[in-house]
Amino acid sequence: MRRLLNLLRSKRGRMEQDLDRELRYHLDRRAEDLMKSGLSETEARRQAAVEFGGVAQVQEEVRDTWIWRWLDDRSRDIRYAFRTLLRSPGFTATAVLSLALGIGANAAIFSLLDQVLLRVLPVKEPERLVLLDWKGNPVSVNWGSGNLLSYPLCRDLQELDQFFDGVFCRHPTSAYLLTGQQPEPVSIEIVSGSYFRVLGVRPELGRLIDDSDDLRPEAHPVVVLSYNYWKNRLGGAPDVVGRKVLVNNRPMTVIGIAPAIFRGVDLGQGPALWIPAMMKRQATPEFNELFNRRAFWMHVFGRLKPGISAERVKAGLQPWFKSMLEADAQREGFPRVSEEQRRRYLASTIDVIPAARGRSDLRSRLEEPLFVLMTGTVLLLLLACVNVASLFLARAAARNLELTTRLALGASRGRITWQLLADSMLIALGGGLLGFLAAPAVSQVLLSFLSDDLSARIDQRVFVFTFLVTVAVGALCGLVPAFQVSRIALISSLKERARIAASGGVRLRKALVVGQVAFTLILLIGAGLFVRTLERLQTKGPGFASGSLLMFRADPVSNGYSDSNATQVMRELLAKLKDVPGVERVAVANSHLLTGGTSSSSMTIQSDKRIVTDRAVHYMRVSPGFFSTLGAQLVAGRDFEERDLRDRNSKETGSRSIIVSESFARRYFGGSSPIGHRLGFGNRPGTAANIEIVGVVRGFSRRNLRDEIEQAFVPFWDRDSGDGTFYVKVLGKPEAAFASIRAAVAQVDPVLPIVNMVTLDDQIDQSLTTERMLATLSSGFGAIALLLSVVGLYGVMSFVVTRRTQEIGIRMALGATRSTAMWLVVRDAVVMIGAGTATALPCVWALGRLVEAQLFGVRAVDGLTIAAASSLLALVALGAAMLPAWRAASVSPTEALRFE
Numbered sequence: 027m028r029r030l031l032n033l034l035r036s037k038r039g040r041m042e043q044d045l046d047r048e049l050r051y052h053l054d055r056r057a058e059d060l061m062k063s064g065l066s067e068t069e070a071r072r073q074a075a076v077e078f079g080g081v082a083q084v085q086e087e088v089r090d091t092w093i094w095r096w097l098d099d100r101s102r103d104i105r106y107a108f109r110t111l112l113r114s115p116g117f118t119a120t121a122v123l124s125l126a127l128g129i130g131a132n133a134a135i136f137s138l139l140d141q142v143l144l145r146v147l148p149v150k151e152p153e154r155l156v157l158l159d160w161k162g163n164p165v166s167v168n169w170g171s172g173n174l175l176s177y178p179l180c181r182d183l184q185e186l187d188q189f190f191d192g193v194f195c196r197h198p199t200s201a202y203l204l205t206g207q208q209p210e211p212v213s214i215e216i217v218s219g220s221y222f223r224v225l226g227v228r229p230e231l232g233r234l235i236d237d238s239d240d241l242r243p244e245a246h247p248v249v250v251l252s253y254n255y256w257k258n259r260l261g262g263a264p265d266v267v268g269r270k271v272l273v274n275n276r277p278m279t280v281i282g283i284a285p286a287i288f289r290g291v292d293l294g295q296g297p298a299l300w301i302p303a304m305m306k307r308q309a310t311p312e313f314n315e316l317f318n319r320r321a322f323w324m325h326v327f328g329r330l331k332p333g334i335s336a337e338r339v340k341a342g343l344q345p346w347f348k349s350m351l352e353a354d355a356q357r358e359g360f361p362r363v364s365e366e367q368r369r370r371y372l373a374s375t376i377d378v379i380p381a382a383r384g385r386s387d388l389r390s391r392l393e394e395p396l397f398v399l400m401t402g403t404v405l406l407l408l409l410a411c412v413n414v415a416s417l418f419l420a421r422a423a424a425r426n427l428e429l430t431t432r433l434a435l436g437a438s439r440g441r442i443t444w445q446l447l448a449d450s451m452l453i454a455l456g457g458g459l460l461g462f463l464a465a466p467a468v469s470q471v472l473l474s475f476l477s478d479d480l481s482a483r484i485d486q487r488v489f490v491f492t493f494l495v496t497v498a499v500g501a502l503c504g505l506v507p508a509f510q511v512s513r514i515a516l517i518s519s520l521k522e523r524a525r526i527a528a529s530g531g532v533r534l535r536k537a538l539v540v541g542q543v544a545f546t547l548i549l550l551i552g553a554g555l556f557v558r559t560l561e562r563l564q565t566k567g568p569g570f571a572s573g574s575l576l577m578f579r580a581d582p583v584s585n586g587y588s589d590s591n592a593t594q595v596m597r598e599l600l601a602k603l604k605d606v607p608g609v610e611r612v613a614v615a616n617s618h619l620l621t622g623g624t625s626s627s628s629m630t631i632q633s634d635k636r637i638v639t640d641r642a643v644h645y646m647r648v649s650p651g652f653f654s655t656l657g658a659q660l661v662a663g664r665d666f667e668e669r670d671l672r673d674r675n676s677k678e679t680g681s682r683s684i685i686v687s688e689s690f691a692r693r694y695f696g697g698s699s700p701i702g703h704r705l706g707f708g709n710r711p712g713t714a715a716n717i718e719i720v721g722v723v724r725g726f727s728r729r730n731l732r733d734e735i736e737q738a739f740v741p742f743w744d745r746d747s748g749d750g751t752f753y754v755k756v757l758g759k760p761e762a763a764f765a766s767i768r769a770a771v772a773q774v775d776p777v778l779p780i781v782n783m784v785t786l787d788d789q790i791d792q793s794l795t796t797e798r799m800l801a802t803l804s805s806g807f808g809a810i811a812l813l814l815s816v817v818g819l820y821g822v823m824s825f826v827v828t829r830r831t832q833e834i835g836i837r838m839a840l841g842a843t844r845s846t847a848m849w850l851v852v853r854d855a856v857v858m859i860g861a862g863t864a865t866a867l868p869c870v871w872a873l874g875r876l877v878e879a880q881l882f883g884v885r886a887v888d889g890l891t892i893a894a895a896s897s898l899l900a901l902v903a904l905g906a907a908m909l910p911a912w913r914a915a916s917v918s919p920t921e922a923l924r925f926e
Contacts, residue, residue: 056077057073111449122457125411125454127410127461127810129496130460130463131406132404132407133462134466135403137465138472139397140491149288152383155225156327157327158193158378159377165360165363165367169313173325174322176321177218177316177323178318180194189328190328191332193327193329194217194225196325198290198295200212203271203273205260208777214297216300216301216324217235220237223237224329227285230253230282231264232282243306243316244304244308251298252289254298256283266280268280275584291327292386294386312748336378336379343376343378351372355368363711395799395800399800405549409542411502412545416535416538418504449504451504454497454499458499461492475795475796536822539858542818542819542862543858543863543899544862544865546808546814548866553805553808555886556877558883559800559801559884560798563731567790568726568786572790573786575753576763577752577753577784577789578784579618579781580595580752580779580780581749593747599770602773611754613651613655614752615646615742616648617751619751627642627643627645630706630715633700643738644728645707645738647750649666649741651665652666653685660722661722662721664721670683680716685719685738687722688724688725690736690738701719701720701722703719730793768783797880816906817906820910823851823910824910827911827913851910852908856904859904863896870892
């Protein structure tokens, strides 16, 4: 860099010499011509100089055409701006910190927004990846969430080489992995043999799963480990390839390590290992429907052929898909369905969705909250910009004498504008640097609310974003004082320097304060809405007293037990837990509460007439005593008893009894009692409605605290139950019982893993992470915005007081009271606050749609929240205005009349 600067200086010196020689040459030639006409040498040179117009002026005009002259001017502007800012440390620190808050928050939110919504998969040509999805009625049993297809359908699609360069399928789940002394639950992906090949992923070590591992069920006991698991859990052992590990207590061989950059195709579900689809029975012993065309559990991706669009492939697939549906409907074993269901099945289509970013349930959950937070940070940044612009405007007014003098001495308005922009750019760069350095800490706070699979990654993309925002902010902050300078009337400014300096830009500064008030009120109202949502959900609760409850999951069947033996272990665990000192009640169910997942099905009700539910009913398998353990109230009928269990030796299948929620009873039975009526799972014509309703329970939350769903409960022990979640009610604090419960489980099986042991209160807190994140961060944004607005309003009111000191003195000399003098100042603040509030309210209404999906129990335009936020802002803002107003009222009339 120094060598380049020296080179530029050397070249400029040579050009200066050349310019000087050329100008002297022309002067000498003109002087010689004049001497030939009879003038003396002295007179000839004087006349030539007059005609030439001045050597220095010509030199300046020529230099203006040199690019480094422009660079030299800008460097002079920057050096001068740096010196002047150092002489005003209070102003500089306030402006830099204001922008650092806004820029840092935007950089942090953008880093997460980039990871969640913008990043494409780190694979070969990700723009050619598509996700295939069934649109219509698939007449299927689903296991998983979103965009599901069956494994046989994935194989059918692999044959369509006229559209795809390859097709693969995958299923995210969990398993128990044993590499040392104790098995641990890990995330895994079950994948087809084409998975890594189609993605174009190469191994870090060994080899990856390929088509040779996708031939015969249970014949390919191999796994590929993720780079993170290999490094963090196995210490990066170089001899890991070829090692045996136990997956669900089944031995498998490590054949390779995936590259560090690759963490699967599902954000938030970074797997520890990959297992071939042919080993599904070992990976998911509770659900083994590998070749069932009616079992939808896999996400199917394809890689488009070069030059073929997703729309073209979608259109081309429909004829094939229609013929496949017709052939499938004629197959033996196709379910018995109604004519309407068959028509909807045959009318189904296959969708082709661009999937450069993969697919993710986490992305779907976080998309709207992150956009809400990004909108909030943009508003905060705009508020910081307005605040700094107001500070610069005051500084420009204070420098009015300097600026008008420079204009009078010949400086152009453009040069003055560049000088002011240099000030704002230096402030913005300082704020941007501080904000960029603070962004990782802010991101870490955000990640505490989100997924462990995300990272506080501040990379070059975030740096470029921060730099662009910084430049835009610098330009925005500098344009306001530059605009004010462009309106300076030079003659009047020179005649009335002091008065102009005191009064310049007051209306513009008031307009900026109105904008600050509006932005602040929007952020305060948003914070109020999210805080009230969190409060409403916490007040609502799950529908039962959770203070003395804990839950944990046990999965003997995945630990190597047969189905019947696993069921026996679950019964032994239930009995052993009842004997633990301090345990009041124990029950077991098939799933965790408040974790988002649930099973659901349509139902057929046999009442006065046969009714099919108009939407899926969420159901759960529970043991006797489940409701009393939770404290959920039975409002009619009874709990499950041993007589409800079917004889395991008989050919009878399904459940004999069922308990439904109050909302289910109201929806489908109106005011009559459902007790004694019968229903069945399914909505097909042959569905047998032979399950008796024996009880009605008061509703409680299943998936999350927002739940308002119809529920049903069947006996847990109706079939082999080799895994489940135990719910334990204890005397005292639940945390104190963790050790004794672990000891009781160890007495049944010392190596049986206990998974997700947590108190119900902690589980409720975890289920509210998104709501708590929005409430916490929006409140923080609102507090910062309020502080910035108070600073801005105080500055303007102090400026107004200074400007009106003489006027106030004259009024008080003529008999005005102190309260009247204070009102003169406070009235301006009231007008600005009112104008800002009036500006904000339409914006709040317009932005309501952005946030309404995140609210609960409160409307987006809520009168109470708006009134509270407006009152808080008005109270704080008027408090900021009172100090300069009191100072104005305390001015001695004599001193005020002397004020200049």
